[in-house]
Amino acid sequence: MQGIEIDNLKRVFRTKLGVFRRTVKEIVAVDDISFSIQPGELFGLLGPNGAGKTTTVKMLATLLIPSGGSARVMGYDVVRDAREVQKNIGFIFGGERGLYWRLSGIDNLRYFASLYHVEPDVSRKRIPYLLELVGLKERGNERVEGYSRGMKQRLHVARTLLHDPPVLFLDEPTIGLDPVGAREFRQVIKSLQAEHKTILLTTHYMFEADALCQRVAVINHGKLAAMDTPEALKRFVQDLSVIEVEVYGIPAEVVETIRGREYVDSLAVENQEQKQLLLVHSFRGSQVVPSLLADLNGLRVGRVQVREPTLEDAYVRLVGGEV
């Protein structure tokens, strides 16, 4: 197959603890995951911080050796045929440096083109084309130091496309971008689809996966929690109601009591300034509000709202309330 195939992939990290470094702690970052990505598919890998997204991508990009299982990119094994895999991929890791700020956008691309041994004849045509693709055509002659973060991130995309790889790994590429920059960046990702690239995008924003991806895999603690289209994941919560309650200083015991109630399907707490937002998922709708408020008796409660579930809620439910 020409896309990406992942079979029982696993990665364990061993860290030594203690003064004499005798205790070895094992962290199973990726725990036996399997899925495949079709050629030309824009596939989302979604999960909270520490879920194992970056570790998965690094193994696919040949930057980390798997502890178990196997993976193939464009039919090449990521361990045995690492060199072939490298020729077929481009990647961006969130918050990456690696552009020359004193050079213009065009000169950065010229420099990387020669580094990647792109034929001068090819890069002469390809560089203006890529600048246009990432929306930097008018700004290519300016120094990168004057670019916004979003523009820099788009230049990274152009850089990674210089050798025209069929497969792209984008690891949380919109992290740290302002909302406008992130929206423009998502537009660029969309346009890459017209180029028939196979794209693996990791994100912890459900709406981003929803807006862009044909299919989404949700991972949590290194394990696959779900894999489906965004529409199917939404159906997973269609009969659910979400009750949002603002509470000022909720003790952990109260959270745990509520979590254990039979009317609660799942529960998440979002810390906000001076208060917490309690997100309660229930299949009983607004009728649970009195029981919930009774459990919060004695605490200062702000706004209470019952709303329809979103894809974000499907995600919260899948990862058991960790957001």
Ligand SMILES: Nc1ncnc2c1ncn2[C@@H]1O[C@H](COP(=O)(O)OP(=O)(O)O)[C@@H](O)[C@H]1O
């Ligand atoms: N080099 C490393 N050494 C030890 N532990 C690591 C290393 N890299 C990642 N981990 C751990 O593996 C788990 C998964 O990390 P990561 O793949 O970066 O998650 P994500 O990208 O989803 O936030 C986390 O618990 C993280 O602390």
Ligand SMILES: [Mg+2]
């Ligand atoms: Mg990560």
